[in-house]
Every structure is written in structure tokens, then in C-alpha cells.
Amino acid sequence: MKYGKTYSSLLSTPTWPQEWKDLALDYRGLKKLVNGVVQELAAQGLNHEVLLDLLEAEREFEEHETLTVGDARSAFDLANQKPSHTSFSRSRAHYEFTSDAANITPRLRIWLHSEPGSPPGDLLQPSLLQPRPETNDSHSRASTNPSSCEGSEGAEPIPKLDIGMGVIEEPTLMSSSVNLANKPNPLYALKSDYDSNPRQGASSVEVVDSNTDIHDLVELDKTAIGVVPLEQPESELLARDNGSPQDVEVIVPLTADTAFHRVLATALSSLGSLQTRTQMRISDQIFSLADTVSSCSGPPARDRKSDLYAWREIFQLWVECQIYQGGATERERASGESGIRDVAEAEKRLGMFASEVVKRGLGDRRTLKSIKSRDALQTFLNLNVHILDLKKFEMANAEAARKILKKHEKRTALPTATSLAVLPISRGTGELPQMLITTLTETLLPVLPSLEDYSCLICTSIAFKPIRLACGHLFCVRCLVKMQKRGQAECPLCRSSCVLVADGSNLDVGLMNFMKEWFPKETKEKSDSNDRESAEEQLTEMVVIALVAASTGLATALPTTNATLSIVVKRSINGATGSDCNGYTFTAAQVSAAAQASLSHVLAGTTVGTNKYPHVLDNREGFTYPSGCTVTRYEFPIFRNNIYTGGDPSVDRVIIGHVSGSSAYSCGVLTHQGASGNNFLQCDNA
CATH class of the missing domain: 3.10.450.30 (Microbial ribonucleases)
Structure with a gap:
């Protein structure tokens, strides 16, 4: 299936807001604009093969420039202190943008190269730039059979004509959608003008208007059509007349390409604004949800209807499911699963989370006593679904932009990298959903005290009764007693010699009361466990002491x-x-x-x-x-x-x-x- 159909199917997702669908990239419309760019270039003799060759020549020229400037033995033009380029003997083109904050305007800068006494360089090949004689039939065929941009991946085939010099191709003309007339190749007009006045053409910049008739272009005075001579010493011009290679610089405006880039830039800017609004809206929902959960999950000793343990289990399950990002176990790192989940895997894990919530009865009144809690759980699930939808929407638009730019480069040979430098791409694909996931994690989870934050680092159960050593580290009283009985003087974490000097004054009474309030079940279990272990040790030591005393x-x-x-x-x-x-x-x-x-x-x-x-x-x-x-x-x-x-x-x-x-x-x-x-x-x- 072509991406256009896939993209249209994605935009019909029922859970996506209408605002998203209205601001999504118009993939089909952009494809039509690309077809218009192809026809515009072909109408000026710049089909894919020609333009690719010119751009490649420009890359080689830049490499040549680098080597020339770095070589101390290279020839320099003493008049303007610039490196001599006379050793580079190919016509070339550079794709560039002239833009401000509001408008993007692409154009081509072309240098036509020729040796004295010959037509301008390898660009002006007979098969590309020499026009055939004008006939009524040819105009009739061109006007009645325009190039089509609907439903085709390439431009119309260029008709082959015989003008006595072999079979040549006539460039495809622009369609009316890009406002270009059915005219002969303007680059040929530039060649003719150069041949008639090589001194002027040797150092001039031509701005070729795609709407200017070829005959007018030949007949008009050069100053009237934008030929601006560069200021150069007369000696240089004479030297060029006497056998120096000649370069003519031409600036070609690209009307259809301008329309394409401005439409794409406007769409990307709208998507950036949508991202900002969506981030603010979802962040507000997350903060509101955090307030609701906090009000429903106070300490059980204060509120008999507290849903503290239910929400703690929900959040723990949500973290364990690792919906959006893989864990950091050795196996997952080896298998590459510790990165950000793709949409399909995240949806699967979100479904597992919802299924487990239902299975444990965490979503009904048996465990969630408060109506506000049940509504908050539904909001929490909806937020997760919405973030996944946002991730899919961003990926769909990013893929559409990538494919349309790839198609633009493939059809025209104009490099995508140049376009990316001027398009308003605000952030990486999937960055906004990841930011919202981080906000969700950092805002919701700290609402409820986590047992892991109050666990003894030795036995891993709750650190009740908490002994805070002089170094600041916290352990439960049972583990501290065991360390002292073994004669272990150093803290297991920082190696400070503070274990044996710890006594009853090291008991953190405030923290102990906090644990009793927020972890009533865990503290009772730990207290009972301590009593059982103490009784067992007492019995063992009693037997030992009895034996020693008897002896x-x-x-x-x-x-x-x-x-x-x-x-x-x-x-x-x-x-x-x-x-x-x-x-x-x-x-x-x-x-x-x-x-x-x-x-x-x-x-x-x-x-x-x-x-x-x-x-x-x-x-x-x-x-x-x-x-x-x-x-x-x-x-x-x-x-x-x-x-x-x-x-x-x-x-x-x-x-x-x-x-x-x-x-x-x-x-x-x-x-x-x-x-x-x-x-x-x-x-x-x-």
C-alpha cells in the first residue's frame, strides 16, 4: 500500500481530535506541488539528469576549491586576491534559499562554463539545450498535451525530435498551475546571448524570468533584463577575451518550488503550535489528576475511606508494565529492549496494564471506595491512550514530511538537506509524547510515598524502627543490631566508622511516626517479624548461656x-x-x-x-x-x-x-x- 493511502487511513482514527486532522500535513496536495516543481524545472531544460549532473559538479567544485585554497602553490588572482578557478572546467549549479522569518524562496544559481571559441560547457549539450525550429505543429502538440501531475510518480516523457543533428529531447513545459508559459528553453537564449557578446557574458549574472519570452530575452538590452556586469579590471576581461575560460552566472527563480516549500513550512509551523497547545493542555490534566489522587489517598488513620493502598498498587503495576520504555536489566540491554517502546509495543503493554487492573479488581468499588477515585482512574487510563494517540499522530506526520521531501529530491534532484535547513522543524519525532510521559511520572508517582524510598538497604523491607547513623544512612534496627553483634564498625554504604557507636539516640522518631501513618500494614508486619526473630535468637542464646553457666x-x-x-x-x-x-x-x-x-x-x-x-x-x-x-x-x-x-x-x-x-x-x-x-x-x- 502506498503511503498516501496509509496516511489517509491513519487520519481517520476515531479517537483523534478533529483539530489534529485539520492541521495534519496535506500529503496529496504536497505530491501535486512536487509534480509542479518537476514540470517547472523541465520547462527550463533542467530535467532530473541534467540537474543532478550540475549539482554533482558543484560538489566537485567545492572540493576543488578546498584543495586549491590549501595549496600554497595554487595560482591567485592578484587583482581581487581570490583563488583562480580557471582549472575547473564544468558547468555547475547551486540550490539555495533566500528567506526571512515569513517567506521561504528557493532558487538555482547556475554557472555556465565554456572555453574560448566554443559553446558554454557540458551543460549546453545539443540534446538538452538546442531548440528545434518553431512550427505550428510543435506548439499545437505542446498546448494540447500538457504534462499531468495527478496520480503519476514521474514527469511526462520528453518527446524526441530530429533537427538534423541527431535525435534530441524537448524539455517538458510547465503546467498552468505554476504560471509558466509554453516557451523554448531560456538557457538556450542565454547561450545565444553569450555567443553574441562573450566579453559581457564572461563576468555577468543573469536573472532568468520564467515568464520572459525567449525572443524578447535575446533582443532586449542586457541592462534591461537584469544583466549586471561585475566590477573587474579591464585587464582581466581582455585576458579572458584572449583565451581564458568563460563562466556565465545565471539565477533561476523557482516559482513552483517556492509554493511547495511555503505550504510545507506553514503546515509544519501549525503542527509546532499544536504541539505547544497540546503539551499545556495535557500537563494541566496531569496536575489536576495528581490533586485528585492526593485528596483520595491520605493516611488511612485519618480517613477511613482512603484509597491509599489501591492507588499505590495501581501505580506500582503501571511502573512494572514499562509501557513506554524498557527496563535496564542485563537481558533487556543485550536485546535492545531498554529503549523507548514503539507504538505497537506500547499499546500492547497498555492493554496488559488495563487487563491486570480489572483482574485485581482495582477499578471497582470493592477497592476504590471513593467515586472521585474511580473517575480519576478512568482519567488516568484516558491520558495514557491520548499520549499514545499523540505519538502515532506525530510519527505519521513526520513520516509524511520525510517521504514528501524524499520524493521531492528523487523527482527533481534538488537536495533535501538544503530544505531541512530552512523548514521550521521544532523538535524530534516523538519528543513531545516522551516529555508528557516524564511529566506524568514525575507528577503522579510522588503524590504517594513509595515503599522503596523507605526500605532498609540491607533487608530491603521497610526500615522500621529507623536508625539513622552519624553518616546519614538509614537502616532498620534489626539489621543494625546484627551488624553490631558481628562487630562490624563500618557503614555498608560509605564505610564510615559509625555502626558500633549507634544507640537509642539514633532512632529517627519523626520518620518512624511517618512510616506508621503512611505504611500501617508494612510497619505492623515488620514489627511482628522483629518479635519473632528476637524470640528465636533469645531462645538460642539462652541455651548457649545455660551451657556456659553449667560448665x-x-x-x-x-x-x-x-x-x-x-x-x-x-x-x-x-x-x-x-x-x-x-x-x-x-x-x-x-x-x-x-x-x-x-x-x-x-x-x-x-x-x-x-x-x-x-x-x-x-x-x-x-x-x-x-x-x-x-x-x-x-x-x-x-x-x-x-x-x-x-x-x-x-x-x-x-x-x-x-x-x-x-x-x-x-x-x-x-x-x-x-x-x-x-x-x-x-x-x-x-
């Missing part, structure tokens, strides 16, 4: 009833040593057992005894503790034969500090024995 003769100091099982050691103690309190000594194992019991209560938030041990030590005596024993410090009764579970606390206390997750530091033992009042004395290390 050191402390089996009797361990509780054996279910009532006291929960306060048995559940975390590790660092730095425990034996202590001597005025002759009453405690072994390192006894100090460690009491310290771990104290830590278990601190972590569980429980106390025992009338005085609610363990409680914070105020250190009013100003004792100095080991460097690892940082605040907050806790005191807890210590006995040699059992773990304190209530009753008389006696006079000795084990001190722990630097409570961090599942571990703490043993700061030593204090005693009231021998101290005044309610003060303590510090026991010596044994």
Missing part, C-alpha cells in the same frame, strides 16, 4: 521456671571482668550473667523489684568508666549465686552502658558497702 558452676544461678524465662539473658555483653568489692569478689561470668539480665530488661522495657531495676544511673559521684561504657548507663543488683528477680537488692550493683541493639558494655560493679548515705563506691577489677 562454670553457675547452673544454680539460672532460672528454671517459665515465669522467669523471659528475663534470662537475651543479648551479648562486652568488656565483662571480675570485680573485688572490699574483699567480696565476683567472677567475670557472674558479672556477665547479671549484666545480660539487666540488658534483657532494658530491651524488653520491663523492671523487677520495688525499686524497678534496672534503672538509669545518675553517677552523682562522678566515677570514671571505661571508654566503651557510654551513656545511658543502668544499674542492676548482682549476686554470686543467682540472678536478681525481685525482693531485697542487697548492696552490690552491676553497671551496663552503651546499650545498642542486642548488646551492651559492662562498666564494672559498684557497691554501697562502706559508702556514706546512699552513695556508691567503685569496685576494683579482679
Whole structure:
């Protein structure tokens, strides 16, 4: 199927607004204008083969110029300090535009070359530029059989005529649509004029009007028809008369080509304005949709009808479907799927997204409690469809412009690159849809807090309870405790030595409350998971401690009833040593057992005894503790034969500090024995 039919079929898409269809490129009309350009050029003897040869000669001339200027041995014209071009011996043509902000005007600049005593160069071949004798029959045939531009991909065949010098071709004349008369080739008139006055033709510029009769062109004075001699020294003209090659410069206006480019430029400008209006309109719809979703998806604790989790699932599904752009997995990069999707693939994935939304029941009142939410979902789907339609519309017009310019170059030999330099092409194909997709992503997705933004980078679940290290990185309390138990001092992300010094003061309370509000389900699941994991670790450590205690003769100091099982050691103690309190000594194992019991209560938030041990030590005596024993410090009764579970606390206390997750530091033992009042004395290390 030819693209014209495909393009017409696309423009009949029912979901496209009428404004788009009205401003789309008129592909058929532009094809007719191209046919007119072909006929206009042929009427001036510039059929495809001739013009292609002239333009190729111009390219070779420019290369020749570059080499000549760069060669220090090249000949220079001393009169005007320009390189000598006399060594280039071909006629040539240059396709150029003279344009301002409103008008585009293409034209051809042709240089006819000849050697002294011969007709102008290889352009003026007999088969192309020598006219046959004028007869009534020839005029009759030309007037009754005009070239047709409707429904043909090429110009009418040029009739072959015999004028006694062999078979030649008569150039096809312009049709009336481009306002050119049925006249002999004006370039031949230029040749005749040059032959009659080679001195004038050697350095002149002819502006050839396509409406000027050939006989008038020959008879009129040169100054009357636009022959403007260039200012050159008389010696140069004489030198050219005496054997120098001659060049005649001709400027050929292109009426039909001007019409073609102005129509195309106007259409492209209208499409650019449409792009701007469409971008503003869709952006406003996206911002309005974001406000609606935000109002319907507040924290569930504040609004019982909140659709927070439904919209979060919709957006997550939309991102996972990767409708407009491929992912960045290794397989997709290798297969080239990580780029922008084509329209067909994007439509397929959008259909998958809509199907999955329906399958999960995300579009009905079971999950979307608010009517506003259901309307917003429909708007969201319509926006996606509209953006895809816009992408198809842009691609269709871009392809139409590309094909019509390609046809223009193929039929006329005039280079497309020159046209592209002056046409108002505002942005690349598909750039506007991609901009709108970016706006959609950056505006809608941040409306709802994303779980990924609040996940622990170690366990990948929500970072509850969030511990913010001194370096600024965030981890959940469980992962931090595990790092401290392993003795890992460095942050996994930046390698700062801040893990072991983290304690309860590093808990980000504000962020923890935010997580509870916006992620109530996830925080509850994480809290339950932490409790289960903590209980398992407690049971494991209890067995280990029991075995160690039994091997050191402390089996009797361990509780054996279910009532006291929960306060048995559940975390590790660092730095425990034996202590001597005025002759009453405690072994390192006894100090460690009491310290771990104290830590278990601190972590569980429980106390025992009338005085609610363990409680914070105020250190009013100003004792100095080991460097690892940082605040907050806790005191807890210590006995040699059992773990304190209530009753008389006696006079000795084990001190722990630097409570961090599942571990703490043993700061030593204090005693009231021998101290005044309610003060303590510090026991010596044994």
C-alpha cells in the first residue's frame, strides 16, 4: 500500500481530535506541488539528469576549491586576491534559499562554463539545450498535451525530435498551475546571448524570468533584463577575451518550488503550535489528576475511606508494565529492549496494564471506595491512550514530511538537506509524547510515598524502627543490631566508622511516626517479624548461656521456671571482668550473667523489684568508666549465686552502658558497702 493511502487511513482514527486532522500535513496536495516543481524545472531544460549532473559538479567544485585554497602553490588572482578557478572546467549549479522569518524562496544559481571559441560547457549539450525550429505543429502538440501531475510518480516523457543533428529531447513545459508559459528553453537564449557578446557574458549574472519570452530575452538590452556586469579590471576581461575560460552566472527563480516549500513550512509551523497547545493542555490534566489522587489517598488513620493502598498498587503495576520504555536489566540491554517502546509495543503493554487492573479488581468499588477515585482512574487510563494517540499522530506526520521531501529530491534532484535547513522543524519525532510521559511520572508517582524510598538497604523491607547513623544512612534496627553483634564498625554504604557507636539516640522518631501513618500494614508486619526473630535468637542464646553457666558452676544461678524465662539473658555483653568489692569478689561470668539480665530488661522495657531495676544511673559521684561504657548507663543488683528477680537488692550493683541493639558494655560493679548515705563506691577489677 502506498503511503498516501496509509496516511489517509491513519487520519481517520476515531479517537483523534478533529483539530489534529485539520492541521495534519496535506500529503496529496504536497505530491501535486512536487509534480509542479518537476514540470517547472523541465520547462527550463533542467530535467532530473541534467540537474543532478550540475549539482554533482558543484560538489566537485567545492572540493576543488578546498584543495586549491590549501595549496600554497595554487595560482591567485592578484587583482581581487581570490583563488583562480580557471582549472575547473564544468558547468555547475547551486540550490539555495533566500528567506526571512515569513517567506521561504528557493532558487538555482547556475554557472555556465565554456572555453574560448566554443559553446558554454557540458551543460549546453545539443540534446538538452538546442531548440528545434518553431512550427505550428510543435506548439499545437505542446498546448494540447500538457504534462499531468495527478496520480503519476514521474514527469511526462520528453518527446524526441530530429533537427538534423541527431535525435534530441524537448524539455517538458510547465503546467498552468505554476504560471509558466509554453516557451523554448531560456538557457538556450542565454547561450545565444553569450555567443553574441562573450566579453559581457564572461563576468555577468543573469536573472532568468520564467515568464520572459525567449525572443524578447535575446533582443532586449542586457541592462534591461537584469544583466549586471561585475566590477573587474579591464585587464582581466581582455585576458579572458584572449583565451581564458568563460563562466556565465545565471539565477533561476523557482516559482513552483517556492509554493511547495511555503505550504510545507506553514503546515509544519501549525503542527509546532499544536504541539505547544497540546503539551499545556495535557500537563494541566496531569496536575489536576495528581490533586485528585492526593485528596483520595491520605493516611488511612485519618480517613477511613482512603484509597491509599489501591492507588499505590495501581501505580506500582503501571511502573512494572514499562509501557513506554524498557527496563535496564542485563537481558533487556543485550536485546535492545531498554529503549523507548514503539507504538505497537506500547499499546500492547497498555492493554496488559488495563487487563491486570480489572483482574485485581482495582477499578471497582470493592477497592476504590471513593467515586472521585474511580473517575480519576478512568482519567488516568484516558491520558495514557491520548499520549499514545499523540505519538502515532506525530510519527505519521513526520513520516509524511520525510517521504514528501524524499520524493521531492528523487523527482527533481534538488537536495533535501538544503530544505531541512530552512523548514521550521521544532523538535524530534516523538519528543513531545516522551516529555508528557516524564511529566506524568514525575507528577503522579510522588503524590504517594513509595515503599522503596523507605526500605532498609540491607533487608530491603521497610526500615522500621529507623536508625539513622552519624553518616546519614538509614537502616532498620534489626539489621543494625546484627551488624553490631558481628562487630562490624563500618557503614555498608560509605564505610564510615559509625555502626558500633549507634544507640537509642539514633532512632529517627519523626520518620518512624511517618512510616506508621503512611505504611500501617508494612510497619505492623515488620514489627511482628522483629518479635519473632528476637524470640528465636533469645531462645538460642539462652541455651548457649545455660551451657556456659553449667560448665562454670553457675547452673544454680539460672532460672528454671517459665515465669522467669523471659528475663534470662537475651543479648551479648562486652568488656565483662571480675570485680573485688572490699574483699567480696565476683567472677567475670557472674558479672556477665547479671549484666545480660539487666540488658534483657532494658530491651524488653520491663523492671523487677520495688525499686524497678534496672534503672538509669545518675553517677552523682562522678566515677570514671571505661571508654566503651557510654551513656545511658543502668544499674542492676548482682549476686554470686543467682540472678536478681525481685525482693531485697542487697548492696552490690552491676553497671551496663552503651546499650545498642542486642548488646551492651559492662562498666564494672559498684557497691554501697562502706559508702556514706546512699552513695556508691567503685569496685576494683579482679
